[in-house]
Amino acid sequence: MTDLLTLAASTATGLPLGITEGGSWLLRNAWLIPALPALSFLGILFFGKRMPRGGSELGIALVGLAFVLSLLTAAAWIDHRDNFEGEEVHRVVAVVEHGDESAEGHGDGPAEAHAPAHPSLAVHNTVTWFELNDVVFTVGTLVDGPAVMMMVVVSLVSLLVHVYSTEYVAGDRRYTHFFAFLSLFSASMLLLVVSENTLQLLVSWELVGVCSFVLIGHWWEEKPNSDAALKAFLTNRVGDMGLIVGVTILFFTVGSALPGQFGSFSIAETNALAGSGQLSHTALLVASCCLMAAVMSKSGQFLLHTWLPDAMAGPTPVSALIHAATMVVAGVFMISRMYGVFFEGFSIGGSSINLMALIGGITTLIGACLAFVQRDIKKVLAYSTISQLGYMVMALGVGAWTAALFHLFTHAFFKACLFLGSGSAAHAVHSFDMKSDMGGLRKVMPHTYRTFVIGSIALAGLPPLAGFWSKDEILVGTGGWGLFGGTGGNGAYTFMLVMGVITAALTAAYMTRCIYLTFFGEFRGHGTPHESGPRITVPLWILAGLAIVAGLLNLPKGFPLVPESLQERFGHYVEPVAAYFPSISHGTPSWSLAIASTLVVLSGIGVAGWYYFVKVEAASKAAGESLTELPDGLTTKYPLAKMGHTFLVQKYYLDHLYTDVIAGGIKGPVAAAAYKIDQDVIDGVVNAAGENAVKAGNLVYHRFDQLVVDGIVNASGRASFGAGGELRKIQTGKVQDYAAILFAAAMVLAGILIVIV
């Protein structure tokens, strides 16, 4: 009953799951891809120190192999998606009250309403992990479009980060250790993306968290670094509780629809059942909210995002890996993986606002605002990541699933490029502070400068670079643009569209500021910076190249310049068309929206460019030194602007809220209240009792105590003094003597037990 294989035969009455046990060898054995970096981790850990290059060569070789394998798997998937004609796995489900009379019971579900002509059956391969009574716990792989896409992205970025790190952390005191954990980090993330069930997802999710803790605190000898690592880990624990609770709720909710079983962790089953309308909406809503908490912490969404900027304490390659491919996109990927649950739970279709879209929208705005006031180049990028992750979560919240994943895909390339570029600049000037130690680097670091600008333009979203296409798709997906056609999203999310457009302008503006402060003006630091070596610049150019062309993978439908067979390739291969995925509707792209958003981006660049390249440049010439802001800018002229600036510098006072108000606020009043009760109530009772006791005591003392009790006490005192004098000899104070007595006594008791029983 529990084995999916045996159920494949009962196609007539079961619920289709959209998965297959067939498929090509590469797709069935996708576990090899996480296994290779895991092997690299073990190899480096045990033998790394003895290798000529400290284990980095093993890491690069095995992660490179994983990347090649991912590419082959992607090719196999493309073939599978178009040509596979195998058996689909079905699952017998229980009849529920609100379903049909038949066991299928999903006639009114969206899965049935939009039955796909050629489903993209995900390749499912499991082995039994262990069994507890009737419940079988499996581990395995579920390989479909998003998993394959993530495998390629993760292994590629990881490979480039490995290569880059050989120069960046060269001569580090824990060089080997660093590479071991880079490999484990990649392995955990690759395991997460192929996870077949939520339990496995949870395990790899936690592994990712542990690796981020280790790598953020890589230079733990300095207190801020170990604090940042702890903050990242503990903030993530808050969300992990949500994940554990959410997974547990889903386990039992799914169990309610499966006959003879009390639960299931299978992702395909959970999503298919959620989509079929068999599961209680309340349970799905609660589970979605819990899972959302996990996303908020892992993907740095508003309220729990505070760990992410602090995580910049880690080495720059780690930041690139965390931000582009492994850690923070885990949350976004988890939403996309459990999309059936979220789609039903939050009622994404046909709505105009929901928790996920709202959180994403707020995050994208607040992250972009914070990026303006940072001095540290990496923190600008960190807040930019928060903002872009907000974009992705918002896109998922409005039902633009493909757009979100496509943005994840393009963002991985240009954000990795930007991070590695910032690392290259910081490597040259030995500081991350843009205002005091950078400036004018474009002359000395031409490769870093060019790739950084390409990455920034891609991030800002100017055509034809990658960010433009994915951002435009998200804006289209909100379905809120009624002008000149171009609607048809999952609902009318006009509010999200507005937030997205504002963020686009802010993004363009803060990246302009960042480029000016880093690469223009005059050098403000010490020493003579020089361009980094090829092991840093080659990964930069590869990523910059991808940041230029990656957007072309998903040209919108109806794009006039290319044949139809080249349009929406990404959507075609990545978006599952199967029973475990909700049938989302897609917005129609519109020229007017694309042009409008491009104009918004240009205006953002224009305003920031005018401020820095015209006003600040002129002020610098007048002052004779390289300035980073106007001496008589808005914040000095207007108190309101100054207050806003301080508000941003203090990061909306969220850190104060958590440490002072919430932690302190709970500590303080509770202690004060306890003290008051102690003083007034308890002390009063005690005092009154004490006074009465004194009176009674005096009476007793003279009549009874002196004569009777003292006599007894003195006698027993003498007796116990003598006994104690003898017994103190066994009180040696040595713990092992006590243990010997304990075991001796236990043996005596055991002996008595044997004799009696």
Added chain:
Amino acid sequence: MLLNQFLLLAAALFAIGVYGVLARRNGVLVLMSIELILNAVNINLVAFSAVRATVGGEVFALFIIAVAAAEVGVGLAMVLLLYRNRRSIDLTEIDQLRG
């Protein structure tokens, strides 16, 4: 099911553990010996659980493993502090509580 072998193994482990607890002077080794004792119990639990085809024993063993992990964490912290204060982890030297 060869229950006896498991019980004998557990008994042997237990005895080794008790010997270690009583005879070793190094605090860390005493902690390790305590682990041996706990794992001897775990073997018994799992063995009986397997023979009787129930999961109760295995669940208990899991709990014991978790508790043992916590115990070792606390124990090692104590040994570490002991070492910092006294530059020695010889248990026979720690007898401030002598009567």
